[in-house]
Amino acid sequence: EAGVAQSPRYKIIEKRQSVAFWCNPISGHATLYWYQQILGQGPKLLIQFQNNGVVDDSQLPKDRFSAERLKGVDSTLKIQPAKLEDSAVYLCASSQTPDRGSSYNEQFFGPGTRLTVL
C-alpha cells in the first residue's frame, strides 16, 4: 500500500516570497491533515479536511496561509508571503473516517517538506 506522498521534500525561499506544498493521501482516506513542526517541538495541527470540506482550521494563520483540497483527494498548502518564523517541517497526514464508537484513529504521515525561510 502506497503511503502519503509529499513534495517537494525541501524548499528554501527568501522572506516575503510565496511557496506551495503538495500532498497526496493514501487512497480512500477521507480525512487529510496539515501539521507544522518547528524544530524541537511536536507537530501542530494547521488544518483538517473531511473529503473536500474544512473541519478545523482554528490554528491556521489565515492572513498568510491557505489550503485547499479540491475533489477530496490531493491537497495543497500555500504560504504567501513567508516569514522567517515559518521555517519548519510541514507534515501531511491522512486517515480513514473512524467508525462511530470505535477508538481506533490512526493517522498516516508523509515524510514532510522542510521549509527554510531566509
Added chain:
Amino acid sequence: DAKTTQPPSMDCAEGRAANLPCNHSTISGNEYVYWYRQIHSQGPQYIIHGLKNNETNEMASLIITEDRKSSTLILPHATLRDTAVYYCIVINYGQNFVFGPGTRLSVLP
C-alpha cells in the same frame, strides 16, 4: 496545550527493555492514551493506544495504571532502529491530536 508530561530524554541499552513513562493526571473517563513515535526525518508513526486495559501489539506494550493517571510504553527488546522521539497523547473520540515535545529515546549499542 498537551495534556501529558513526558521526560525530555532517555537512554536504553540495545536489547534491553525501554520503558517510557507518561503522566496524564487530568485524563477524563472517555479519553484514550495514544502513543506515536517519530524517527529522524520521517513523519510520526502510530504505535499503540488504550483506554483502561493494558494493550500489546507487535511493536510494544502499553501499561495504564488503575487510576489512569499515568502510563508506560514498553519496547521489550530495544534496537538501534527504535531511536526516535516518542509522543504520548490523550484524546477523546473526534478530537484532534495535540503533540507535546515527547521523549527522545536513544538506544545505545
